[in-house]
Amino acid sequence: MDEKNLRLTSTEVGCLWLGYMNDSMAVCTLQYFLEKAKDKDIRPIIEFALSLSEKHMQAIAKIFKNEEMAIPVGYTETDVDVKAPPLFSDVFYLRYLKHLSGAGMKAYILGLSQAVRSDVRKYFGDCIDSSQELNEQVTQALLTKGLYIRAPYIPIPKQVQFVESPTFMGTIFGKNRPLHAMELIHLTANISTNAMGRVVLIGFAQVARTHDVREYFVRGQEIARKHIEVFSSFMKNDDLSAPATWDSEAMDSTIAPFSDKLMMQQITSLIAISMANYGAALGASTRVDVAGEYIRLMTEIAAFGEDGAQLMIKHGWLEQPPQAADRKELALSR
Known part of the structure; x- marks a missing residue:
């Protein structure tokens, strides 16, 4: 069967729709961060993250358009004022990007695991690669600046042990x-x-x-x-x-x-x-x-x-995700 004729599954629709919403929010957020950031080491990382979110939105919009599916409103330039004074420090921007890249990788792995169509699989695979690159850049910057918050150290086991007590x-x-x-x-x-x-x-x-x-x-x-x-x-x-x-x-x-x-x-x-x-x-x-x-x-x-x-x-702010048909309503509304 020609994959071009395969309909998007509900999980593909859901993962792509949520991805578009999150990336539209990220674009607004990162545009503001980029306008406010002064650190010459942090600005290029914000620019890279912003470019990824913009590419993701374009790729998802193309898939939705080919399926004649409504493109979400999401978040636009009306939701951000890049001229507003700084609300967070440059260090926060770096920590935010660390969180963003980690959350992104988890979401894209889920999307890839549920994807059927080759174009959707490729999209999520590319997203995983780019999120990994973003995570690498952010982690290296945090380490270089001495800002990485490490987990505590514990003794390294020298031999294998098995649990013997219910306590x-x-x-x-x-x-x-x-x-x-x-x-x-x-x-x-x-x-x-x-x-x-x-x-x-x-x-x-x-x-x-x-x-x-x-x-x-x-x-x-x-x-x-x-x-x-x-x-x-x-x-x-x-x-x-x-x-x-x-x-x-x-x-x-x-x-x-x-x-x-x-x-x-x-x-x-x-x-x-x-x-x-x-x-x-x-x-x-x-x-x-x-x-x-x-x-x-x-x-x-x-x-x-x-x-x-x-x-x-x-307040009328919650955009409704795609949902299953209400068969009973369809039958009774005729």
Whole structure:
């Protein structure tokens, strides 16, 4: 069968649609970052990231056009003011790009694994390669500038061991074994993600135009702070250093560089990433006290995310994703 005649599957449509939305948001964000960045080592990396998002949008739009599918509105020049004063430091831009490249690779790997058509497979394969290159550039810049936040070190095993006691799983109360490497992977990553989210929320709360949006961002700051404290406490109890936070990377501007719609979408995206990260962490955590905290905190994030979605619906900002046909409605509407 000629692949050109293959229809896009629902998963291909979903991954491409979400990718277009995220890249349109990234284009607006990176245009502002590029206008504000002064560091000569950071500016070329922002330019590279911006060019990738612009290419991604063009590639997806071409696929949608060939399928006679509506191209999402997404985010446009009306959602960004590149002339607004700096809201974040140059260091934040670098840390943001580190997060962006990591999240991008995960999304593109999912897209590639679900793709059927050769053009869609090639698109996601190219995206993985370019995201890997972006991640390499950002990581090298962070290392060169002495800004890379490393995970804590643990002893290197000299021999293989097998678990012999059920106490390995731990207890909710009482003494537990030290954290193992897989648990530390996720604790470290989730502290860093919450640290970045908190900086974003601090800045956005200062500039949001709508009162209920400002209140939402302030609430999010407190949630991120609490989650950082919970995860850090597990590490500190084992005499391990938790990753540093960087609230000071938010400047004191009160002039909005982005629309409230775009800022809400940024936070919605961070919430979705956190939910996925917490789910993966839950599966990797064999200490019951650690797993229990992930379950509790996931419930809190889910409620926060639902409130955010309701807020976007209230203001008419939530663009509806493609969805399955309502067969009953089609039958009864005739």
